[in-house]
Amino acid sequence: MKSYDVIFIHPPRVLKPDNGKKAKSVRTSFIFIPMGVFAIADFLEREGFGVKIINYPLEQYLNPNWSLIDYIRTIDFKICGIDLHWIHNAHGAIEVAQIVKEVKPNTKVVLGGFSATYFHTQILKYYRSIDGIIRGEGEIPLLKYVQNIKQNQSLDSVPNFSYRNSSNHIKTNSLSYTAKTLDNLNFTNTSILKNAKQYFECSRKIMGISFNLPIGRGCPFNCPFCGGGQRALQHLAGRNEVILRSPEKVIEDITTIIDTYKVPSLFFGHGAYPANLKYWKTLFGLIQKEKLDIGGDLEIWRLPFPKEMWKIFYRTFPRRFSSVSISPRTLSTKVHQRIAKICDPTFKFPKNQIEDLIRNANLFQRTLRIWLTVGFPFQTRLDVLKDFNFAVKCMFKYGKTNSKPIIIMNEPYHIFPGSPAFDSPKSFEINLNYNSFPQLNEFFKQAKMSFFYNAINYDTKIFSSATISYFNKLLFLSTALTMMTTGNKSPEKKKK
Ligand code: SF4
Numbered sequence: 001m002k003s004y005d006v007i008f009i010h011p012p013r014v015l016k017p018d019n020g021k022k023a024k025s026v027r028t029s030f031i032f033i034p035m036g037v038f039a040i041a042d043f044l045e046r047e048g049f050g051v052k053i054i055n056y057p058l059e060q061y062l063n064p065n066w067s068l069i070d071y072i073r074t075i076d077f078k079i080c081g082i083d084l085h086w087i088h089n090a091h092g093a094i095e096v097a098q099i100v101k102e103v104k105p106n107t108k109v110v111l112g113g114f115s116a117t118y119f120h121t122q123i124l125k126y127y128r129s130i131d132g133i134i135r136g137e138g139e140i141p142l143l144k145y146v147q148n149i150k151q152n153q154s155l156d157s158v159p160n161f162s163y164r165n166s167s168n169h170i171k172t173n174s175l176s177y178t179a180k181t182l183d184n185l186n187f188t189n190t191s192i193l194k195n196a197k198q199y200f201e202c203s204r205k206i207m208g209i210s211f212n213l214p215i216g217r218g219c220p221f222n223c224p225f226c227g228g229g230q231r232a233l234q235h236l237a238g239r240n241e242v243i244l245r246s247p248e249k250v251i252e253d254i255t256t257i258i259d260t261y262k263v264p265s266l267f268f269g270h271g272a273y274p275a276n277l278k279y280w281k282t283l284f285g286l287i288q289k290e291k292l293d294i295g296g297d298l299e300i301w302r303l304p305f306p307k308e309m310w311k312i313f314y315r316t317f318p319r320r321f322s323s324v325s326i327s328p329r330t331l332s333t334k335v336h337q338r339i340a341k342i343c344d345p346t347f348k349f350p351k352n353q354i355e356d357l358i359r360n361a362n363l364f365q366r367t368l369r370i371w372l373t374v375g376f377p378f379q380t381r382l383d384v385l386k387d388f389n390f391a392v393k394c395m396f397k398y399g400k401t402n403s404k405p406i407i408i409m410n411e412p413y414h415i416f417p418g419s420p421a422f423d424s425p426k427s428f429e430i431n432l433n434y435n436s437f438p439q440l441n442e443f444f445k446q447a448k449m450s451f452f453y454n455a456i457n458y459d460t461k462i463f464s465s466a467t468i469s470y471f472n473k474l475l476f477l478s479t480a481l482t483m484m485t486t487g488n489k490s491p492e493k494k495k496k
Pocket residue numbers: 219220221222223226227228229230271301
């Protein structure tokens with residue numbers, strides 16, 4: 001029997017999707033493993049521990065009859081780590097923990113990730129199958145935990161750790177570890193993932209992205225619905241500043257991934273904004289210098305994104321499988337101004353700068369995705385109507401030809417734990433419908449897997465969650481043509 005010190009299981013949303021084979025391949029099955037899991041698993045391996053990563057939704061996708069129970073009966077392990085980073089995995093993570101405990105009662109089960117961190121006391125209070133939670137950033141804390149368990153030592157010295165002690169009290173060790181650099185971590189040791197090759201192939205097929213490339217940790221901004229912004233990370237992980245990996249390390253990763261899997265494109269796991277454009281220029285310059293032939297998906301987190309950047313992007317990445325995305329959510333300046341006042345003065349997406357992006361995307365023939373939503377805080381019916389009007393105009397102007405690469409995307413949102421709107425819904429004039437962990441566990445158990453995102457957990461003053469869902473579907477359908485005709489179809493060669 002194969003034996004490991006630690007196995008990591010990426011949980012599904014639900015163990016058995018209720019709507020048959022289709023459900024397995026929809027985006028909402030959340031096949032992506034959080035990027036940090038690879039680094040943590042590799043870190044343990046380099047310290048001499050035997051590790052394995054198992055991606056439950058991937059296994060389920062590859063073989064509908066795959067059974068976690070049967071699989072873990074064939075291996076031996078002492079500790080099981082389950083990522084509960086995105087709240088969508090709330091139900092799946094708890095179910096997987098229960099299965100592991102039932103099949104291997106002596107195994108220690110620990111959770112990690114932002115959502116587990118946010119709800120650490122509630123999870124330990126209500127779910128006995130969880131032995132502990134690594135809060136915030138995990139590489140050193142998990143290593144220390146594994147060492148202490150192996151040597152039968154007390155857990156009070158494990159940083160960032162919450163657990164139930166022998167008297168059944170919840171103990172919360174201090175949040176004393178936050179990484180100072182990421183350059184000692186390896187994010188591409190994919191040999192420790194079961195079915196790694198299929199993971200990259202299916203990620204592209206199901207999620208539209210082949211490989212998520214870690215660039216840094218932290219974010220200087222505070223978008224209303226995001227649980228990974230500056231204040232959330234300060235609170236959850238003790239992270240006070242953004243750190244970026246050295247461009248040379250990122251290049252090493254790209255080379256490894258291209259050599260091993262021949263993926264067509266990379267998604268950069270950190271966005272572009274005025275304060276870090278120099279970093280992107282250096283990185284893109286190195287990609288050109290090394291002649292790495294791969295597409296790139298880059299997000300713009302804050303404007304402006306000058307013409308010079310478009311030119312560099314154009315020179316670095318082929319048109320095929322490359323894109324730039326921006327998420328103003330709405331084009332209403334009034335809405336942006338109110339958000340800016342409450343939670344983030346940099347939340348500005350002026351229409352003239354969006355128009356500049358459109359102009360430059362057309363000039364340099366690179367796909368631009370503009371993400372909108374219906375149901376953003378403070379959005380009025382008139383704002384929504386104007387956004388529809390903008391989207392439909394774009395559809396008519398750019399939607400019929402492959403040479404005009406503007407795509408209007410939209411999706412309803414989930415308000416993530418730790419986000420400004422989750423922590424202070426009244427300031428955003430919204431009503432949060434589920435805010436305790438047991439409620440969210442139940443919510444995600446019930447939420448059907450579907451093509452359209454449906455895990456909406458709030459109502460605004462004007463729109464109920466049902467209306468938000470309905471109008472987002474309508475907006476999606478109104479602009480679907482831009483998705484079908486633009487972007488990836490032309491295999492145009494890079495011009496130098
Ligand atoms: S959504 Fe906003 S706060 Fe969250 S990571 Fe992106 S830019 Fe930062």
